[in-house]
Amino acid sequence: MELQEARAIIEALLFSADKPISVEQIKEVLEEIDSKSIQSLIKNLQDEYESQGRSFQLVEVAGGFRMSTRPQFGPWLKKFYKVRHRERLTAASLETLSIIAYKQPVIRSEIESIRGVDVAGVLHSLLEKRLIRVMGRKMILGRPLIYGTTDEFLEHFGLRALSELPKMEELVKPQINTDSHRNTDKGTKDDEVKYIATDEHG
């Protein structure tokens, strides 16, 4: 197979899929083309879309590549689809997600000890949105479920990999605050109840 033909097939694959496709997945289809060539053909397509000023781009996300419209067309697309924005995640969901993203594998009580509130409802909705998944059970008393983020999580935030998350140290202090974590980590259950109480009445 010539590279020109392989490039066209890759374009067709990327065009048809709305999920990111990995180089390995492409390799499975093309067989005779090696991963390195596939990678450079993708790069080639990326550059071409760029230089031709196409309205779409080829972006690496969640361990694969995905074609999507360029951000500057957002307002026009929203006008067309008559929506202001996609369903955004609530603050509670975002916080819980961040904790899971940084702390994974993580169990519910750890999240709750950080957020200081019950997260059962939030976890349920995140699972439903497929932004998180159950990775197994922790071999401790009660055998609690272990949570982690999914590829959909990466996609939703346009991340190539978890390593693209801002480093904990880079984060502005209080917010998803490591200090507080350290505090509560050591904290007993009683501490937390107190914390909740303050929160409630504050």
Add this chain to the structure above:
Amino acid sequence: MELQEARAIIEALLFSADKPISVEQIKEVLEEIDSKSIQSLIKNLQDEYESQGRSFQLVEVAGGFRMSTRPQFGPWLKKFYKVRHRERLTAASLETLSIIAYKQPVIRSEIESIRGVDVAGVLHSLLEKRLIRVMGRKMILGRPLIYGTTDEFLEHFGLRALSELPKMEELVKPQINTDSHRNTDKGTKDDEVKYIATDEHG
């Protein structure tokens, strides 16, 4: 707005949609651009994809325009999606659809008189697949439902409009079997009655 910008927005719209988009729908978003310009910008995109040998095309279907992969990539895409073919319609569905397509608005009894069988089940499944719709009730005894085809019907078969269906007169006359036709064509009515007689008593 410059035409170049309009063209880019049109490309973004067409790229993002998985349903055909009509010129009118695009006009609603672009407002200041007239339909004729929109049409020529679409044509321009079509030609560009063609001349650049893109793996996708811009096709007019069901009264709108839709981006899709070119047919020659079908085998590769099927390999990727691990499918041999989509769910095809049964002969009964196809026949019933043809009758509705040509005869619409049409009621069930008319379809049944042509097909010679009950079509209740087939109608139900075609309605479920959104290939046909109920257009109303006929003001005759029993007030039967009137059926017609949908845009999904056109899309499913890649038709621009109902007028693209082959003309009734073009449809092959009696037999598909031309040889046999020639054999028996010479026979007169008398011959046959005789033939029947021999057949009966022979």
Add this chain to the structure above:
Amino acid sequence: MSFKVQLEIFEGPLDLLLYLIKKEELDIYHIPIARITEQYLEYIHIMKMLNLDVAGEFLVMAATLMHIKSRLLLPEEELEEEELEEDPRAELVKQLIEYQKFKEAAERLKAKEIEQEEIFTRSGDEAAELSQKEGFLLEASLFDLLSAFSNVLKAVGEKEEFTEIMEEETTVKEKIRNIMDMLRVKASLNFTEFFVGLVNRVEMVVTFLALLELIRLKEIKIRQARRFGEIRVYKQ
């Protein structure tokens, strides 16, 4: 027979008539009514024998055919004037031709549909849907199957009456297992190969019913290389 195959008969009496006309290479405008009636009844007979759900329409058409036949056989002097002028077959022929046009239209649509299968839009749902649904295609018609079965029966010979001596339910189940075993050894077999060595007609009927049941269950699929050709059975 207690075992009833739930196979839907999509084809109607008009399909059967068109099928016979094509198979026998007849001229649709000059149908030899006696011959076609005889064959038509033979198919109905087989369907009934197999305990298939023969829709009422098939019986209505049988009556129509016999009526036409009787009128064609009547001496001319016994006919009314207007009856003389019109060929008693005219109405049926008109209906068949009208129906045939739509069958042709359906064929064209099918070609379009297959064309569209090669085209993918940017829709993830569709892709997901695609991988779930493996479309099933009955590529030979029920009449082709009945026709093949009728040939198998004829090959055995004499019109020995069918006896209801077995517990079909278990037997059909056994046959199903048998057939699947055969298809495990070879991925596809000719229709007739399933009947090789069977001398008992009842066993043949049961084998046929088992094949129908397997088609319904989408365990097997049947194909013909060409119209009226040999039927081949494939494991799904």
